[in-house]
Amino acid sequence: MTTHRFDAAIALKPDSSERDVFHGETSAEYGNMVGPFGGATAATLLRAILDHPALLGSPVSLTVNFAAPLADGAFTIGARPVRTNRSNQHWMLELCQGELPVVTGTAVTGLRRETWSATEERPPEAPAPEGLSPQQPPEGIAWVSNYDIRFVRGALPDSGSAESADSRSTLWVRDAPPRPLDFPALAARCDAFFPRVFLRRGGYVPAGTVSMTAYFHADTAAVAAQSEEYVLGTARAQRFGNGYFDQLAELWSRDGTLLATTHQIVYFKG
Amino acid sequence: MTTHRFDAAIALKPDSSERDVFHGETSAEYGNMVGPFGGATAATLLRAILDHPALLGSPVSLTVNFAAPLADGAFTIGARPVRTNRSNQHWMLELCQGELPVVTGTAVTGLRRETWSATEERPPEAPAPEGLSPQQPPEGIAWVSNYDIRFVRGALPDSGSAESADSRSTLWVRDAPPRPLDFPALAARCDAFFPRVFLRRGGYVPAGTVSMTAYFHADTAAVAAQSEEYVLGTARAQRFGNGYFDQLAELWSRDGTLLATTHQIVYFKG
Numbered sequence: 074m075t076t077h078r079f080d081a082a083i084a085l086k087p088d089s090s091e092r093d094v095f096h097g098e099t100s101a102e103y104g105n106m107v108g109p110f111g112g113a114t115a116a117t118l119l120r121a122i123l124d125h126p127a128l129l130g131s132p133v134s135l136t137v138n139f140a141a142p143l144a145d146g147a148f149t150i151g152a153r154p155v156r157t158n159r160s161n162q163h164w165m166l167e168l169c170q171g172e173l174p175v176v177t178g179t180a181v182t183g184l185r186r187e188t189w190s191a192t193e194e195r196p197p198e199a200p201a202p203e204g205l206s207p208q209q210p211p212e213g214i215a216w217v218s219n220y221d222i223r224f225v226r227g228a229l230p231d232s233g234s235a236e237s238a239d240s241r242s243t244l245w246v247r248d249a250p251p252r253p254l255d256f257p258a259l260a261a262r263c264d265a266f267f268p269r270v271f272l273r274r275g276g277y278v279p280a281g282t283v284s285m286t287a288y289f290h291a292d293t294a295a296v297a298a299q300s301e302e303y304v305l306g307t308a309r310a311q312r313f314g315n316g317y318f319d320q321l322a323e324l325w326s327r328d329g330t331l332l333a334t335t336h337q338i339v340y341f342k343g
Numbered sequence: 344m345t346t347h348r349f350d351a352a353i354a355l356k357p358d359s360s361e362r363d364v365f366h367g368e369t370s371a372e373y374g375n376m377v378g379p380f381g382g383a384t385a386a387t388l389l390r391a392i393l394d395h396p397a398l399l400g401s402p403v404s405l406t407v408n409f410a411a412p413l414a415d416g417a418f419t420i421g422a423r424p425v426r427t428n429r430s431n432q433h434w435m436l437e438l439c440q441g442e443l444p445v446v447t448g449t450a451v452t453g454l455r456r457e458t459w460s461a462t463e464e465r466p467p468e469a470p471a472p473e474g475l476s477p478q479q480p481p482e483g484i485a486w487v488s489n490y491d492i493r494f495v496r497g498a499l500p501d502s503g504s505a506e507s508a509d510s511r512s513t514l515w516v517r518d519a520p521p522r523p524l525d526f527p528a529l530a531a532r533c534d535a536f537f538p539r540v541f542l543r544r545g546g547y548v549p550a551g552t553v554s555m556t557a558y559f560h561a562d563t564a565a566v567a568a569q570s571e572e573y574v575l576g577t578a579r580a581q582r583f584g585n586g587y588f589d590q591l592a593e594l595w596s597r598d599g600t601l602l603a604t605t606h607q608i609v610y611f612k613g
Binding site: 133134136138140141155156158160161163165167173174175177178179181183185186187188189190191192193194238239240273274283284286288290292309310311312313314315316317319321323331334336338340341342343 | 408457
């Protein structure tokens with residue numbers, strides 16, 4: 074059995090003496106313009122939690138703050154379960170290179186139990202992915218090649234694109250080559266939408282995620298049930314200004330289950 | 344000049360020797376059913392950042408995780424600027440009672456500069472607050488008395504309420520007595536919406552915020568310009584199930600500026 078490149082990219086080694094410390098290395102295959110794809114970094118932090126011997130339950134929420142550019146090479150993650158309750162557990166996260174934290178975060182994991190349920194949000198309209206063309210990976214952005222992304226609307230603008238009044242993108246996404254869905258893969262896809270300001274401005278603008286939060290609505294069984302199927306994602310912004318904009322996104326299963334909702338605040342110039 | 348009760352409730356004393364440590368006490372006036380109103384706790388954590396001598400810029404994002412019930416009485420806050428960049432600063436937050444963290448969090452502050460701007464979200468339809476009745480504070484929830492809340496739709500259900508297919512509430516809110524808006528007051532109002540599950544189920548259900556994130560779109564001048572004016576809030580859920588639901592909310596100025604967007608994941612029973 075060969076290891077999928079996503080698993081290789083987010084793999085960690087537990088420290089030999091400290092229970093809350095893990096060692097990893099950035100992967101060129103999941104590189105972005107500067108440093109690694111933020112979604113891979115979020116997935117790596119979640120990997121540390123899932124590998125931790127004291128883990129209780131499955132992911133409920135994850136917040137990741139990108140404090141500085143991650144350099145190519147080795148890093149250390151501290152994943153500390155600071156409070157373990159009867160049905161949930163609170164985590165503090167820190168990814169360091171040298172002495173300084175480069176990424177910080179928090180997470181909540183919890184035991185899931187059956188309750189009253191309802192989905193109020195509606196999935197976006199989308200034709201089947203099989204009838205849509207895969208995105209051609211933009212040059213110099215390695216991580217995109219590891220995803221089969223098929224835009225329903227709001228594709229990455231090219232040099233001839235006009236400004237748009239609407240920042241929404243809707244897309245199908247799965248790993249390339251396909252890989253069964255799990256929480257780290259779902260966390261990574263929360264960051265699979267290019268910065269919304271590109272659509273509004275009709276082209277490239279310097280931009281980077283500052284903080285990202287994901288809420289996982291699906292339990293372990295619902296995530297595993299997706300197997301290698303496409304996930305339907307939709308993202309939009311609410312306000313741009315003063316050097317920042319926000320982004321809301323939803324990730325839906327092909328059969329209409331809301332798997333995760335996610336938000337980020339993004340720095341931009343221009 | 345008398346101190347407003349909100350300022351008294353979130354006041355902190357810097358530790359005499361540790362730069363990153365602050366001491367505070369819960370306020371009975373901002374009590375919730377169990378422990379203090381989460382919005383007051385979020386505001387207190389932001390207070391620590393704003394009081395910190397090393398602060399750079401104004402709040403951009405704040406995530407607060409409620410790890411355990413806060414007991415009435417004294418607490419200590421650790422607010423550590425873990426990374427200071429040229430234009431932003433990353434914070435790790437921990438509120439402790441005794442040895443254990445009760446609340447954890449992260450925040451980003453930043454220098455704001457003028458950029459291209461656009462607001463894509465539209466404010467909810469709402470008649471002027473002066474023509475609407477103020478909410479009668481529910482019994483046993485002290486904090487609500489410190490706000491003048493006027494529901495446009497989705498008021499707190501009472502014992503005769505039916506289930507609803509829609510979790511949206513829209514409301515005007517300001518401090519009672521009025522107090523000029525600042526970032527702590529804005530952070531508190533991000534949590535001023537009762538749990539969305541109450542509307543859906545037509546009554547009270549045990550529920551509590553697990554994690555909350557606020558993105559501040561307004562800069563210091565735009566926040567101060569609100570003075571004592573009402574803020575228009577709107578909140579809704581996307582999915583309920585497996586013991587948790589999410590909540591999205593927006594806070595708008597009376598003249599249509601999107602001041603903050605906020606999200607939370609809430610534990611519920613039943």
